[in-house]
Amino acid sequence: MGDLSNPERRMLMALQGREGAWTLEQVLAACEWEDQAVAVGAGHGLSNRGFVKIKESITNAIKLGIEGEKAVENGLLEARLWSWIQDNDSPSMKELSDAFERHEAGPGVGLLKKLGVSLEGGVFTCEDPQVVQKEIDSRTAFLNSPSPDDPLYSHFKGRRNLIEDVGTITRTWSITTSGSIISQDELKEVVKIAEITPELLQGDEWRDAEFRPYDVSLAATMPRSGRSHPMQALIERIRSIFLEMGFSEIVEDYVQTAGWNMDALFIPQDHPAREMQDTFYLDNPNSIELDPSLLQQWKDIHEHGGDTESTGWGGQYDPAISQKGLLRTHTTVNTIQYLAENPTEACRVFAIDRVFRKESIDRTHLPEFHQIEGIIMEPGANLGMLVTTLKTFYEKMGYPEVRVRPAYFPYTEPSLEVEVKWRGKWLELGGAGIFRPEVTEPLGIKDPVCAWGMGLERLAMLVLGLDDIRQLYISDLEWLRNQPIL
Ligand code: PHE
Secondary structure, rough: OOOOOOHHHHHHHHHHHOOOOEEEHHHHHOOOOHHHHHHHHHHHHHHOOOEEEEEEEEEEEEEEEHHHHHHHHOOOOHHHHHHHHHOOOEEHHHHHHOOOOOOHHHHHHHHHHHHHHEEEOEEEOOHHHHHHHHHHHHHHHHHOOOOOOOOOOHHOOOOOOEEEEEEEEEEEEOOOHHHHHHHOHHOOOOOOOOOOOOHHHHHHHHHOOOEEEOOOOOOOOOOOOOOHHHHHHHHHHHHHHHHHOOOOOOOOOOOOOOHOOHHHHHOOOOOOOHHHOOEEEEEOOOOOOOOOOHHHHHHHHHHHOOOOOOOOOOOOOOOOHOOEEOOOOOOOHHHHHHHHHHHOOOOOEEEEEEEOOOOOOOEOOEEEEEEEEEEEOOOOOOOOOOOOOOOHHHHHOOOOOOOEEEEOOOOOEEEEEEEEEEEEEEEEEEEEEEEOHHHHHHHOOOOOOOEEEHHHHHHHHHHOOOOHHHHHOOOOOOEEEEEOOO
């Protein structure tokens, strides 16, 4: 009987003392228990093994609902209306409506009508006031001691919140034949170890002790402990995937110049995304001085293509625009500066960082969000490599179905849009492409550069199954506690 718990042993031993049904009180007394949950639990265990039979019966009881409690305190609605009618010489509906709230007058009159009160020419009359009074008295009496056996029970059941049913379960336990043949020896209580502690392991007692079996299928409360915010956890996971794929991380400021954020990327100076309504330009620093030779280089490229084979955008390039301070609108501003500083060394770098755009906040947009950005520069880098890298990344994130579609960015050619399949639908997660010669050649870059930039919050929505991006940042503690460990 090694698998019986101590309470089960004790209860079975007690029940062996007498055949027939045992009530809860009898079991508690015989086992010297205070807590009825122990008896019920032990009884269940024994019944599961067929040593004990449980008989359960449900007895009906009722208690007052919220309205019932109010009625006991202030009188039943029909009783209050009735006594008002009694106190008036020619009680009219109009006066009653003044004396009672609207939500009481209507239903109250309905109740009285059913009792035999009628309205004639706007005045209440009643043939037999005694009958009405009698019924009202017995209803009041019912509420003072409600019972399910009272004939008025069904009347009150039909009214809202006056009474509530409360069933109580009564159990009895009786021993079965297979329970009674177990020898008392086997029912001796043993010391069982329920918890393994460092102190326990320091001694030797545990070597001969019995261990309580551990049931992994039982419901248990979730331990509440400190943990990373799901966005932070996701960033860590993405970071480790890129590190694992041989990339290094770059971290840079988000205050940047329009020159690096846009001009260096061959985004024309009249591009709509550069407008005030899309980009946060800064008052301080309003302008950041840039190296004149850099400005000259961008001017040449933008106006006529500089030394590249490009013809540029034409028009007039304005160096004052380039020196404007802004909050970066994409992390590509940092990868391009990394390349400017390291134009000849093959590299694989990534960034997971914050960007800013003047978006109005809604279900899928935030003015402040994160991008996952990366580049591969090496001899022979090509589109196939770019697509494979992105696919590998998403596969490691748990999204094996990835496709790319042609797209347009001023700084890449060819350009792609990356889509991931989620719940049967293709969702756009970011852009990618190979940097154009107008971007790379002036920096002295000889090898092709594959680049991509993806939205982190969009990916978080997939991972966490959200349909509102704002959920990520509203610090909803209950939601945060229930998020999966990423
Ligand atoms: N910078 C682009 C964006 O913000 C993404 C991108 C990065 C596209 C690199 C191509 C290459 O959407």
